Amino acid sequence: MFKLLLIEDDTTLFNEIKDRLAQWSYDVYGITDFSKVIQEFTDIKPDLVIIDIQLPKFDGFHWCRMIRSHSNIPIIFLSSRDHPTDIVMSMQFGADDYIQKPFHFDVLIAKVQAILRRVYNYNSEKIELKTWCGATVDYEKNTVTTTAGSIELSKNEIFILKLLIEQKNKIVSREQLINSLWDDKRFISDNTLTVNVNRLRKRLDEIGLGSFIETKVGQGYKAIEEATIYD
The missing domain is CATH 1.10.10.10 (Winged helix-like DNA-binding domain superfamily/Winged helix DNA-binding domain)
Structure with missing residues (x-):
């Protein structure tokens, strides 16, 4: 079972995404303290991170940079912002993909499956x-x-x-x-x-x-x- 870390402060959306991903046997974790994202990331040791841009304390770009300084784990951004600069910045900071809200859950699941299959099947060879x-x-x-x-x-x-x-x-x-x-x-x-x-x-x-x-x-x-x- 893959462990996914969902860094999302909207409780309703977090629970909905968690429930949908759980249907595909993914183990989804959240953040309890948005000032200690890296500490919780290190404790959880996820296989993939899904992160929103607009977060308490620091934005998703900040945490993406911090995660990248520790790990090359795959990262997917979620955001309601649709400016091309946000997409470019997310890629420059090391994200593997970017999904704009609102999104269809089938799209999110397809992207998660594709990245996990590519990264972990590829590295197992x-x-x-x-x-x-x-x-x-x-x-x-x-x-x-x-x-x-x-x-x-x-x-x-x-x-x-x-x-x-x-x-x-x-x-x-x-x-x-x-x-x-x-x-x-x-x-x-x-x-x-x-x-x-x-x-x-x-x-x-x-x-x-x-x-x-x-x-x-x-x-x-x-x-x-x-x-x-x-x-």
Whole structure:
């Protein structure tokens, strides 16, 4: 049974979401003290976090940053705010998905199932180290290491990088990436993929590899080997 942490201060909505997720055998926990979210997160050790943006004490962006400083656990944002900036910010702070209120519960459940299936089935496989552009990519630890240092990527970031490296020097279409990352693309905006790839490239820039992920306008993305950048 997966443990989900639902960080939502609306008691009615919390109970409704909890009841719906319980029907799918998920064990749902809430927050008792919104000034001690990280402490309760650490105690619960959830497999996935669902978090609202508007919360007492500090907003969801703050807690997302704090959780990301401790863990790469998947995070889904819930919000009644529909400004594109909120969606972009949530992705930049490390969220895996964003659902706007009001939402259909089938959409929430589909997203939760897709993320858990991708993250935990994917990580349960026997995964070998990969070498790319002189870097060591560890799919199990979600790390990329070069002589310039090492970075730890989020679940979405390492998954995108894996898909691109597996077809290095070839264009991977946006549609293929979306279908691989999210089971039902009807619930995904095209901008969500763009934000995730840009976030991956920004992280890779920290160790000098950002330029090796190329954008092919109107087509998709390509991971190139170091030797081909000069061709």
